[in-house]
Amino acid sequence: MSALITKFLPNPKTIAVVGCPFSGGQPKLGVDKGPIHLVEAGLVTQLEELGWHVLFDGHHQFEEISTASDPPIGKLKNPRLVSRVCEGVANVVGEHVRNGRLPVTLGGDHSLAMGTISGTLKSYPDACVVWVDAHADINTAETTVSGNIHGMPVSFLLGLGVEIPEFSWVKPSLKPERLVYIGLRDLDAGEKKILKENNIRAFSMHEVDKYGIGRVVEMALDHVNPNRDLPIHLSFDVDALDPSVAPSTGTPVRGGLTFREGHYICEAIHETGLLVALDLMEVNPSLADPESVRQTVTVGCSLVRSALGESLL
């Protein structure tokens, strides 16, 4: 059985699940438990049932860097830890992509995308990034208010802001015209300025309301992938969904995507056949009551399945 649409992957169609129990890009404990819950909910089997060959040999182990030896650099918190972890993730994800496997990275906080997208772009320098999130995560060392690096990975990938020697491994490999956002609704003032100055295309919840999700995804892909021939990296922050749909996350913002809108994005990207890497980030099973946690983990699994070929009929 193979209804799987994949233009870049050799047979057997293989997914590598990269569990990243990491929380150093933000202050709330528990987001490191996200990948463990997603796998325990049966994600690996669910993907096999879709016809994939799935590799998963345990969650990624990260080296310990104590906070004592990792003082802030400017405002950035845990900079050395985040940098080293993301560099490791870049290598793991990069290796999977290079070998024709589709990495599914489970966060963990969204700073990890600095690693995952670096890994994808090493093999596919012309890949485009579809970033689905309530937030733009594009602060620089100068604009960040919180100092939390999960609010900054995109600026590193684009090479914006002052250079920080500790992050010199991150190459400015992403071009602003290959990046598009869907779901935005909580941007810092500095981030709005960055989006404008760099002409980055973003579809906020305003555009989702105005045009509907179908048109938004089509316009987003027309922008980053006009001929529908470039590989796609989908980076999905679960807080893009409305908190009523995905309550267990560290920085929830009301007015988000519905259950169907979130799944539609994933289904439409699967239908392009161009997906080469997927991130599902910011599931935090320590936040909210057990039923909300179960709901968030379940929706996380189903978003991943939708991006990987589950269809309604």
Ligand SMILES: NC(=[NH2+])NCCC[C@H](N)C(=O)O
């Ligand atoms: N990946 C996330 N949930 N990011 C939230 C970022 C929030 C805020 N803009 C910050 O820079 O701190």
Ligand SMILES: [Mn+2]
């Ligand atoms: Mn977010």
Ligand SMILES: [Mn+2]
């Ligand atoms: Mn995010």
